[in-house]
Structure formats: structure tokens, C-alpha cells
Amino acid sequence: MEEINEYVESNKIKQIQKFKVCTVLISLDAKMVSSSPPPPAPKEVPSDENEKWVEDGAVREAKWWYSTFHTVTAMVGAGVLSLPYAMAYLGWGPGTMVMVLSWCITLNTMWQMIQLHECVPGVRFDRYYELGRHAFGPKLGPWIVLPQQLIVQVGCDIVYMVTGGKCLKKFLEMACTNCTRLKQSYWICIFGGIHFFLSQLPNFNSVSGVSLAAAIMSLSYSTIAWAGCLSKGQVENVSYAYKESSGADYIFRVFNALGQISFAYAGHAVVLEIQATIPSTPEKPSKVAMWKGALGAYFINAICYFPVAFIGYWAFGQDVADNVLVALKKPSWLIASANLMVVIHVIGSFQVYAMPVFDMLEKTMVKRLKFPPGIALRLIVRSTYVAFTLFVGVTFPFFGDLLGFFGGFGFAPTSYFLPSIIWLKIKKPRRFSISWLINWACIFIGLFIMLASTIGGLRNIIADSSTYEFYS
Template identity: 30%
Template sequence: MGFDEEEEVDSVKMPLLQHTRSSPSSSSTPPTETIKDPLKRTGNEWTALAHIITAVIGSGVLSLAWSMAQLGWIAGPLSMLCFASVTIISAFLLCNCHKSTDPECTIRHGSYLDAVTSILGKKSAWFCGIVVQINFIKVAIVYTITTASSIGAIQKSNCYQYEGHDAACGGNSNTKHMVIFGAVQALVSQVRNFQNTKWLSVVAAIMSFTYSLIGAGLGLAKVIENGEIKGSITGLPSDNAIEKVWSVAQALGDIAFAFPFSLVFLNIQDTLKETPPEKATMKKASTIAVCITTLFYLCCGGFGYAAFGTNTPGNLLTGFGFYEPYWLVDIANACVVVHLVGAYQVFSQPLFANFESWLGRKFPESDIVHRDYDLKRLLLPGFRLNLLRLVFRTAYVVTVTGIAVLFPYFNQVVGFSGAITFWPVVVYFPVEMYLKQKRIESWTTIKVVLRTYTYICLVVIVFAFVGSVRGLIVARFS
């Protein structure tokens, strides 16, 4: 964690700490930085694929069976394919935003916010900055809730295994599990920047594949055991049409949460080698990643709904019971925990980078902001401690954990989180940046098509957002 190739040792030394002077911790390069920068980029399509899969396949996959149950056998798969299409369109549009098109001075945009600032201007950047930070925070909250739920499920299944099926194993609060996860994240958050998380993303991607396969496999096994495919064309029946509409809206919010990785797209692209061109590498990695994740999502959602029908749980892994095969469900939940440790960082590192870069420019001479302490003498070779990172990142993790404790409702929070930032991040800004960079004139076919696409997506997401907010309010006060 925090491994750096270069060593810049300051002349002042402390008994246990050697401090070094370094540039601000940032994976996000300022908009004025040119391509010829000192940062060594070694990423390729495989590291990009690992980062993307880590970002995309997250806790959202566990709610897809429930979403399928609300929508039914036709609308469910079609909705997933539509959101997958929107995600890949966003990726292709963003590929063009990594570098400016100015022939005089090519600028590298190392983050989503950098690109919006440089291409669309300060007013758009102000709005985008708010949306970006909200997105990073809400993902961290969802991951904290999901991890606590998975830890609790492991504890509960083991309790039943050793104490018997009649034991009182269901009363444990997930609050302590959230606190444990928060403590782990406070430590892992000291990883210096996005460049240093490759190993974390690879491990997390393997874990996401594992628990998705287990979830899909258990669903298929239960379908075979039942001897029938449960579910219906229209989804779960409801005596109240209004309630049905709200459940459909929340289901769309859950699906929206499961797909996008747009906010970290340019951060990932900025880790790639220049040869072959980063744009081509990212297009290839994005296409492969979205195809793989969509297949997994269809399998998990479809098999889960086919297995449980009207009793489909909000979290797929809790639907297989806490008895047998308890060990396989335990493995799946453990993989969820390990994966979300890494995924939390994939989405948090850009937020850390944005804030620390801003402070670095604001206080260029501050030792608190810029000085790293080398912990070699504490038997931690290669680990560098920075006071700003320690205080800010720890405070951030504590705040996120506190919010998760207040709103520990998995499905409702996932739906709300998916809807709140999907449209501006995945649809609006990528389209606007593409139109601006390509200098596409008004009333041309491509501009009309993209504008229509933008408005249709807006209507769908507003519907999902309203339904998800209602679900969150009902869960909180019921």
C-alpha cells in the first residue's frame, strides 16, 4: 500500500520516521497538464479489464433477482440489456475525452471532473463536481451495508450449523460489522493513489466472478431441485396498481446501480500505456467487461427469479437459507466482503485524489499536505504515511460508516443510489462532452439522435429515482 518506485529523501530525519517531499497524492492530473508528464503509466487492457470489472460487478448483482421479480420475464432481461447498452455508449463517448483535440497543446484528462472542466467549462464543472462526490459517497455507503450483511450472513449460517437449526441466531445487529469494515477501509485508504491499486482490483475482480458464479449456480441448482421455472411474464402480482408501479421504479434503480463505471473510466484510462493508443485499449476492455458482466447479471437475476418466484429475496445470497449448502454460501459471502474492500477503494481513490490535489494547489508549501513519512524503520518497507491522507481519509470512512448505520436497508439504498447520479454521470455529461469536442452542429442527425437519447434516459431515471426515494422513506419509518 502506497508503494512508490522513486525515493526522494528529505534532509531532515526523525527517530522512527524518514519524511519525504512528494507531489500531492493524486491520480487525477490537473486540466493544464500535458501528455508529457512524469507519471509512468504501465497499464494494459488486462489491468483495465480488472479495474472495470471491479467497478461494475459489485453489490448490485445481488439485488438483480429481486429486480427481475418486479419486472417479469420480458421486461426484466430487456431492462438489463438497455442499461448495458447505455453503459457501453457512455464508455465509447468517454474514450474520446481522455485527451483534448487542441493541436497546439494536447491536454490529458486524468479524471471525469478534469474532462468536464476542460471541455464544458467551470459552470458545468461545478455541477459535475457535486454529482461526482455524491456518487463516490453513495457507492461507499452501499458497499458498507452490503459487506455488513454478508458478514452477518456468514455468522448466522455458522451459528445454525454449530448450535442447531432451532438456535436463536437471527438477532445480531449488522452495526458492529459495518464498524469492522470501516476500520479495514480506514487502513486500506492509505494506499497513495489509483496507480497503486492494480493488485487490489485484480483480487477484487476474481472475488466478484466467484460469488456471481456461486449465486448463479445455486439458483440453477434450486431450479433443478424444484423441477420447475418459477416466475411470470408480468412479475410479482400486486393488488395495488400504485404499489406495483413503485416497485417497478425501485427495480429500475437497482439495475441502474449495477451497471455504470463512468466516473472512474478516465481514471482507469489514465493508467494505460500510450502504445497501443489508450482509446483503442479502453474500447476493447470496456466492450469485453460489459459483455461479461451483462451475461453474469442475466444469469444471476434469471436463475434467482426462476428459483424463488414470488419469494425472491432482496439479496440473492440470503435466499438459499442458512443451512445447506452453508459452506458454499459462506464462501460466496466471503468473496463479497473481499471484493467490496477493493471496490470501495476503486470508487474512493478518485474522490481522495480530487480533494488532495485541490489542497496541494491551495497550499503548495505545506508540509502537512505534501510531506510523506517513510516507515522503513517501523518494519513497513515502501509504506509512506502522509498526515493529510491519514486525517482526511479516516474522517471520510468514519462519516460513510455512520450514514450506513443510520440507513441499513439494502434494496432501498441500492435503488436510490443507482438512480440519483445515473443520468448526469452516464448519459448527460458524456454526450455533451462528445458534442463539444467533435464540434457537431445543431440539427444534424447525430445531434438530434443523441439529444433524444438523453431525454428518454432522463424520463426513465426520474421515474426510478422517485420510486426509490419512496421505498427508502417507507423502509426508514415503517
């Protein structure tokens, strides 16, 4: 029995000793683990740099006055010189009413777009089509907004190619009467060559200097136009009667005049892109600075448009030319200077309208085709776009007539009534309230101008087709 007890006791001692050894080993192992450096953490898989570039591409460093001259550059184009010609078909009463009404309607729709830029907390709709996607849905929204916006942006750039080449030709022919005359196509190519370099500037902020110069030039040549008419005074036997033509022809010309006035308010196609460059905080949202800049732009717009339209029509009456500078003729040095100012202005206008197109094309290349962002992407995409607009401008110098037709689907919607539709869709104002009535009035007026511009432009294409010259 004692032997059995001794055996049990000895086994207990051995088990206790084994337990103690195991405990010591475990503690030593723990110390070694704790004292050794931790194993390197697994590397995080980097997010797709292309996607990050697409999402974070916006540079938000602009001040409120940037939006002023960007908007002026986008809106006040060489078309201001044709406003007296539009007045000749509309007359004093209807012409004044359409001018004032267009100014008020488009100022209201610009205010709506500025307010809608951050209508969702924490989200900024930096592109017109992004706002359309929010209002009409991810599938339908881009199809409603993007075609109209592209018609305005690409169409304006092609017209600016033609306008810049024509004005450059006029300037040098007036400045150097003994120089060899070049074809208009060559001058358009010279003008287009400038944009192969300017288009490489990365964003809106980088073209601020060009845009500021363009805005100053638009104010300058508009002032030359109305001041020259004022100093010249009324022509002999001036008449303010409506132009004599057949009934059908007169209606089409009136429609075309409505289109010319509506095309003067095309800046809405880039207003969200301009606002995207302005920083925004809860204390200082971007809509405050952008609206301040827009008011300044519309003030400059008014002192450019209204004096040119009214004084030009007052001086020449129904016989005013479609370009009031051409009607002035003298002094030649002043008219030559005004043409050079138009050239500088459309250089800036081309870039303002092209920047959103560049942005969209580059993001499409990066997102869909996995093209790496950088200088190579910018060089290829932007040079191709400039070459395309240059080719169309040289090949079809009558593109203004085509723009009158297609622009009816672009200019009037983007500036006159599409912002009102989006406002009704998102804000949902109470039926028959003041806001509801104003927006529906803008929609009906804009639809009428859109249809009238389209019909007038189509008629001009048919009527002028016999005089078209390719590569003139």
C-alpha cells in the first residue's frame, strides 16, 4: 500500500514539474514574441489611380471675379455686332421687349443653376450633365442634357474658328493694304494654330489671363461699335419701318432674329464648370461667390448688348448691316482695331467653351479606355479636338447657318428653359406659386424660341445653299 502511495505521489510531482516547465516555456515564448518586431502589415492594395484622377480632377482655387470674366467671355461674343440687324426685323417695340426679356429670363435661369450646384448636402454637381443625371435619373439625365450642351460648346468653337479667321483677315487687310491677299481658309488655319498651344493649359484657372483679356476685348469692341454709331449719327433718310419682303420670308427672318438674340445668351452651358473652380465651405458656399460674379457678368453683358443693339438700330434703321462694324467703315484704324479685339476675344471664348469638352474627353479616355493621365493624354485629346474644329471650320465656313438650325436644340434649352425644368423637378415649388408660374413662363418662351430658331436656321440653309463654297 505504501508503495502504491509513493508511486502516486511521485507521479503527481512529475506532473507538477511538467506543468511548471510548460508554463515557463509558454511565458518565455510570449516574451520572445512580444520583444520581437511585429511582422510587416500586408500592403494595402492601392486604389485605382485613374479612378482617383477622374474623381479628384477639379481644382478649386478661383475667386469670385474669375467667374465674372469667364462668364463674360462665354456670353459676350462677336454676335453682339449683329444685334442691330435683329432689331431691324423686330422693330423698336418687339425688339426691345425680346432683348429685355431674354436678359431677365437667362439671369433667372443662371441663378437657378448656381443654387442647384450644391442642392444635395456634401455633393457638388460640377457638370451640367451631372445635374441632369440627378434630376432625371442616371440613364435619362445625360441624354437630355449632354447633347444640348455639346451642341453649344462644340458648335461655338467651330464658329469661333471661322469668326477668328475672318476678323484676322479683315484686320490685316485694313492694316496692310499693299500686302498679298490670302484665302480665308488660310487665315482660319493660322487662327486655329494658336489653339494647338493654348489648349495645353490644364484647367480653367490656367486660362484666367486669356479669359480676362477676352472679356476686356469684348467690352472694348462693343464700346467702339455703339460709340462709333453715336458719333456718326443717323444716316440720311433713316427709316425704322419693317424691312420690305414677302410675308413668308419676313416671318422666317423674324424667327432668325429671335435666334440671333437667343444665341447671345449661351453662357449657361459652362456655368457649372466655372462654379466648380470656386472653393466651398459650409460658412462660405460657392453659390455666394458665383452669384456675385454672375451679377457682375450680367452688368457687363447689359452695357455691351443694349447700347450696341439700340444705338446701332437708331443710327442705321432698317438698312443696318448684319455686322454693325462693317456699316461704320470709318475711321479705318478704329475698325481695324475692333476686328483685332474680336480676334483676341474669340481666342479666349474658344478656350472657355473647350475646357469642359477637354475634361469630359480626358475622363472618358481614362475611365473607359484606361489611358494613363498626364501630358501625353492632354496632347493627344486636345490636339485632336482642335484639329477637328479647325477642319470643320475650314471645310464649312457657312457653319453659322448650320448652327442656326442645330443651335435651336442647344442654345435655347440650355439657357432658357432646361434649368427651369430641373428646378421644378428638384425643388418642386407649390403649384401656381410665383416660382412655379415664372418657371413655366420661361419654359414656354424658351420652347417657342427653340422652334423659331430651328425653323429660321433651316430656311437659311436652303436659301443660301446656292452660294456655298467649300475651302473658300
